[in-house]
Amino acid sequence: xLKFRVFPTHRQSRGSGTDTSCDGMMFHEKGxxxxxxxxxxxxxxxxxxxxxxxxxxxxxxxxLGFVGGELYVRTVRNAVTILxxxxxxxxxxxxxxxxxxxxxxxxxxxxxxxxxxxxxxGGIFAAFALTLMLCFIFGHLIGRIMNxxxxxxxxxxxxxxxxxxxMYQMLFLVGYGTLIMPRNPEILLSRGxxxxxxxxxxxYRAVFMxxxxxxxxxxxxxxxxxxxxQWTKLGRRFAILGEGMQTAQLLGIDVDKTRIAAxxxxxxxxxxxxxxxIIEMGNVNVYTGHLNIDIFSSAALLAGGASLKYAxxxxxxxxxxxxxxxxxVSPLAGQNIFNSAAIGEYxxxxxxxxxxxxxxxxxxxKRA
Amino acid sequence: MYCLxxxxxxxxxxxxxxxxxxxxxxxxIEMKQISKCFGExxxxxxxxxxxxxxxxxxxxxxxxxxKSTLLNILNGHPVIAETGGFSGEIRVAGQTASPGxxxxxxxxxxxxxxxxxxxxxxxxxxxxxxxxYEVSNPLIDRLVGASFSPxxxxxNRRLASEALASLGIELNMDEKVRNLPVHLKQFVEIGRExxxxxxxxxxxxEPTASMSQENAKDMMEALKRLKQKGIVxxxxxxxxxxxxxxxxxxxxxxxxxVVSQHLAPELDPEKLALDMIGEGVLKxxxxxxxxxxxTVFLKMKQIASRTESIASAGISLEVNKGEVMGLTxxxxxxxxMPGNFLMGGVPWTGxxxxxxxxxxxxxxxxxxxxxxxxxPDERKELGLMLHASISENIAFAARHNLKRxxxxxxxxxxxxxNQQQADAFALEMIRALGIxxxxxxxxxxxLSGGNQQKVCIARAIAMSPKLLFVGEPTRGxxxxxxxxxxxxxIEMNRTIGTTLIIASSELEELIRLxxxxxxxxxxxxxxxxxxxxxxxxxxxxxxxxxxxxDAH
Numbered sequence: 001x002l003k004f005r006v007f008p009t010h011r012q013s014r015g016s017g018t019d020t021s022c023d024g025m026m027f028h029e030k031g032x033x034x035x036x037x038x039x040x041x042x043x044x045x046x047x048x049x050x051x052x053x054x055x056x057x058x059x060x061x062x063x064l065g066f067v068g069g070e071l072y073v074r075t076v077r078n079a080v081t082i083l084x085x086x087x088x089x090x091x092x093x094x095x096x097x098x099x100x101x102x103x104x105x106x107x108x109x110x111x112x113x114x115x116x117x118x119x120x121x122g123g124i125f126a127a128f129a130l131t132l133m134l135c136f137i138f139g140h141l142i143g144r145i146m147n148x149x150x151x152x153x154x155x156x157x158x159x160x161x162x163x164x165x166x167m168y169q170m171l172f173l174v175g176y177g178t179l180i181m182p183r184n185p186e187i188l189l190s191r192g193x194x195x196x197x198x199x200x201x202x203x204y205r206a207v208f209m210x211x212x213x214x215x216x217x218x219x220x221x222x223x224x225x226x227x228x229x230q231w232t233k234l235g236r237r238f239a240i241l242g243e244g245m246q247t248a249q250l251l252g253i254d255v256d257k258t259r260i261a262a263x264x265x266x267x268x269x270x271x272x273x274x275x276x277x278i279i280e281m282g283n284v285n286v287y288t289g290h291l292n293i294d295i296f297s298s299a300a301l302l303a304g305g306a307s308l309k310y311a312x313x314x315x316x317x318x319x320x321x322x323x324x325x326x327x328x329v330s331p332l333a334g335q336n337i338f339n340s341a342a343i344g345e346y347x348x349x350x351x352x353x354x355x356x357x358x359x360x361x362x363x364x365x366k367r368a
Numbered sequence: 369m370y371c372l373x374x375x376x377x378x379x380x381x382x383x384x385x386x387x388x389x390x391x392x393x394x395x396x397i398e399m400k401q402i403s404k405c406f407g408e409x410x411x412x413x414x415x416x417x418x419x420x421x422x423x424x425x426x427x428x429x430x431x432x433x434x435k436s437t438l439l440n441i442l443n444g445h446p447v448i449a450e451t452g453g454f455s456g457e458i459r460v461a462g463q464t465a466s467p468g469x470x471x472x473x474x475x476x477x478x479x480x481x482x483x484x485x486x487x488x489x490x491x492x493x494x495x496x497x498x499x500x501y502e503v504s505n506p507l508i509d510r511l512v513g514a515s516f517s518p519x520x521x522x523x524n525r526r527l528a529s530e531a532l533a534s535l536g537i538e539l540n541m542d543e544k545v546r547n548l549p550v551h552l553k554q555f556v557e558i559g560r561e562x563x564x565x566x567x568x569x570x571x572x573x574e575p576t577a578s579m580s581q582e583n584a585k586d587m588m589e590a591l592k593r594l595k596q597k598g599i600v601x602x603x604x605x606x607x608x609x610x611x612x613x614x615x616x617x618x619x620x621x622x623x624x625x626v627v628s629q630h631l632a633p634e635l636d637p638e639k640l641a642l643d644m645i646g647e648g649v650l651k652x653x654x655x656x657x658x659x660x661x662x663t664v665f666l667k668m669k670q671i672a673s674r675t676e677s678i679a680s681a682g683i684s685l686e687v688n689k690g691e692v693m694g695l696t697x698x699x700x701x702x703x704x705m706p707g708n709f710l711m712g713g714v715p716w717t718g719x720x721x722x723x724x725x726x727x728x729x730x731x732x733x734x735x736x737x738x739x740x741x742x743x744p745d746e747r748k749e750l751g752l753m754l755h756a757s758i759s760e761n762i763a764f765a766a767r768h769n770l771k772r773x774x775x776x777x778x779x780x781x782x783x784x785x786n787q788q789q790a791d792a793f794a795l796e797m798i799r800a801l802g803i804x805x806x807x808x809x810x811x812x813x814x815l816s817g818g819n820q821q822k823v824c825i826a827r828a829i830a831m832s833p834k835l836l837f838v839g840e841p842t843r844g845x846x847x848x849x850x851x852x853x854x855x856x857x858i859e860m861n862r863t864i865g866t867t868l869i870i871a872s873s874e875l876e877e878l879i880r881l882x883x884x885x886x887x888x889x890x891x892x893x894x895x896x897x898x899x900x901x902x903x904x905x906x907x908x909x910x911x912x913x914x915x916x917x918d919a920h
Contacts, residue, residue, distance in 0.1 A: 229516075231518045231519055233502055233504060233515055236502055237515075239495075240488055243490055246486075249446070251500040252471045252500050253500055254471065
């Protein structure tokens with residue numbers, strides 16, 4: 001029996017610290033400075049956000065309790081939507097900007113259930129069930145579109161999102177009142193065609209927010225499901241795909257089917273996540289409620305330390321904490337520093353887009 | 369007349385072989401009348417091949433002889449279906465079973481180890497060994513569906529270890545595959561296929577192409593173990609000595625047809641080579657020190673990588689003007705790195721002087737201005753624009769760096785590409801270098817490996833470099849193409865006085881061609897030999913006192 005061990009000459013360190021198992025052979029003796037430089041490079045985005053949060057928190061002059069309370073609300077609103085981004089990254093498809101379609105489906109579901117006047121928890125469960133069903137169908141379609149344009153998933157996701165958004169808006173602007181007659185005419189505009197801008201669902205909000213166990217269960221179940229998925233055959237197939245489509249194909253993995261499964265799961269989680277968001281808000285902003293959820297979720301995940309090729313559950317929660325802390329404190333910090341809350345508002349939008357651009361650049365540099 | 373003679377000879381060989389092979393049992397795989405066309409080009413023409421249990425069957429042929437197509441058909445590669453399928457019949461254990469996809473091939477007990485690894489570098493050895501067929505609990509499979517069933521890690525670890533043990537290998541199961549040297553990666557690939565239930569046929573495509581001779585021997589020992597288990601091995605290699613020492617039977621393909629079959633006691637590398645190419649091969653030979661001067665042309669002093677992921681100790685090397693310098697070592701020891709440093713592919717620290725001028729780290733422009741050029745070892749990834757034409761590939765570097773193949777339109781401050789000039793030069797090169805193609809406008813991706821390398825050399829000729837660095841110039845090539853490429857390189861040195869640095873793991877070739885050979889170990893030059901010195905000494909230095917392996 002030949003027993004092999006890997007010598008440092010072959011072991012390529014990846015910022016994993018000093019390689020001391022050199023057996024007297026030369027390898028990189030990384031200095032302390034290099035280790036620090038590596039750490040900074042690896043966690044640049046997270047560190048930038050950490051510093052911004054600290055500065056913003058001090059400038060805003062708010063209490064930790066206030067920030068903590070707000071963060072709880074935002075965790076309910078956003079955690080599952082950010083979790084939805086993990087699976088496509090694991091499967092090598094990058095950031096799934098098409099999660100916006102899951103968000104639109106959840107709005108549509110909520111409007112339908114609200115129109116049918118199914119009250120209380122029953123209504124909430126019905127909205128979840130409808131969301132799951134529609135997300136499965138549309139996730140399948142998005143997956144097929146992405147399979148037709150392999151290697152360009154992110155741009156395809158963005159454009160598919162735009163397409164979906166326009167079709168969705170057309171449905172509510174023109175379809176309601178002409179093709180679709182709602183049970184409750186009150187939700188239509190006064191001219192009888194087109195949906196109102198805002199649909200009130202305060203009734204559902206009251207039930208939902210009074211069931212903290214339900215909220216906690218949904219967030220934990222989503223995170224737990226993704227964690228569990230990593231240990232399943234499907235999760236392993238995602239990981240293999242993440243290492244290279246061609247390799248996966250040569251190993252006999254059905255690449256197209258696995259990619260579709262990744263997008264279906266992502267769309268379902270996005271739908272569930274956004275449904276929690278709108279119920280927590282207590283109203284459905286019909287035409288604009290879904291916009292930008294893809295950008296903000298992606299930015300939060302990247303701020304948590306994920307990259308376009310590597311993301312874990314911890315990145316979701318670190319990102320959620322950092323990104324939303326910045327969101328909470330920036331208007332107040334803007335008010336205190338520049339005497340204008342609007343500057344703080346602009347700043348957070350700027351921060352979201354800048355995070356994605358920076359992550360793309362850093363990712364490209366890593367590849368080079 | 370010739371065809372008739374060939375056919376009669378072939379029928380004689382086949383009937384003789386089959387008579388002898390019948391004693392070994394029933395054929396596991398039978399391929400009958402297999403033909404395949406890509407467009408108008410016929411890649412395979414009525415190929416018959418039978419493989420018996422417990423046989424190591426060699427498949428040899430020049431680049432473009434149809435080997436890869438035959439392997440792709442057997443392995444159910446999607447490229448076959450996408451290009452119109454094939455005609456003929458494949459029987460697996462007596463049952464008609466033409467694999468239409470890789471999944472089907474695996475189900476029928478056909479496994480393949482690819483020349484360009486199908487491994488996941490960021491995953492562990494264990495996960496790679498069980499990739500695609502992880503074990504889970506059947507009861508939970510039924511409850512939640514196979515996809516959502518958790519993988520039984522302990523069981524998978526045990527099966528992965530067993531698969532490697534069957535090859536006589538023991539490895540740390542948690543080591544990431546990217547950390548393994550090339551030959552161990554190859555073992556992991558074989559282990560993955562061997563671990564599959566019901567493996568009948570194992571196809572190995574150039575398994576030793578990037579291995580040292582020592583590692584190749586380990587590999588062949590492992591294959592002999594598999595043979596004893598009754599697995600059929602289809603061994604495809606350009607290294608005829610290995611084919612001869614390992615195989616029980618060898619089939620020779622030429623121009624898509626089976627031209628001969630040979631049985632073990634009669635195997636002879638010379639005969640095989642003759643059948644492969646249909647004529648004798650004159651080996652390239654360099655008349656040493658013909659152009660070499662005492663002037664140092666390239667001086668590298670303590671060059672080390674600035675990139676943490678690339679290990680290099682600090683290379684010091686001097687190359688004289690007009691010299692042919694060989695760089696060699698075991699795989700993974702960095703002997704191809706000097707080219708990457710020189711041409712700015714990897715940022716470095718230290719000092720590089722080229723033709724008396726000091727270069728800055730990472731500047732390809734400076735190196736090009738000083739007359740250096742590189743043909744990298746990763747031809748397809750770094751050396752060629754696969755989706756561009758031969759003409760474009762040949763002219764590109766010279767057009768952008770030397771302003772050749774450009775028409776000036778006075779008084780405009782810029783020029784336009786002169787396609788006619790480029791095509792004329794490409795045609796000249798096609799004729800001079802014997803590039804097998806339809807013309808200068810054919811896409812490079814459609815050419816065989818040897819012809820792609822010739823296109824690279826043509827590009828180097830267009831650049832007329834003072835110093836040419838070539839990485840693994842003959843990797844994955846047949847014997848005829850190899851010698852042709854080596855001759856071309858020597859011609860460049862002889863006729864235009866190009867200083868050549870050839871980084872290669874083929875020591876025999878370097879000994880034939882080079883004035884001096886620098887041996888690398890652990891990312892540094894350990895010793896520089898005169899080419900005529902004892903090769904055994906070179907191999908000893910290459911392996912080092914501290915070998916790569918603890919044998920138990």
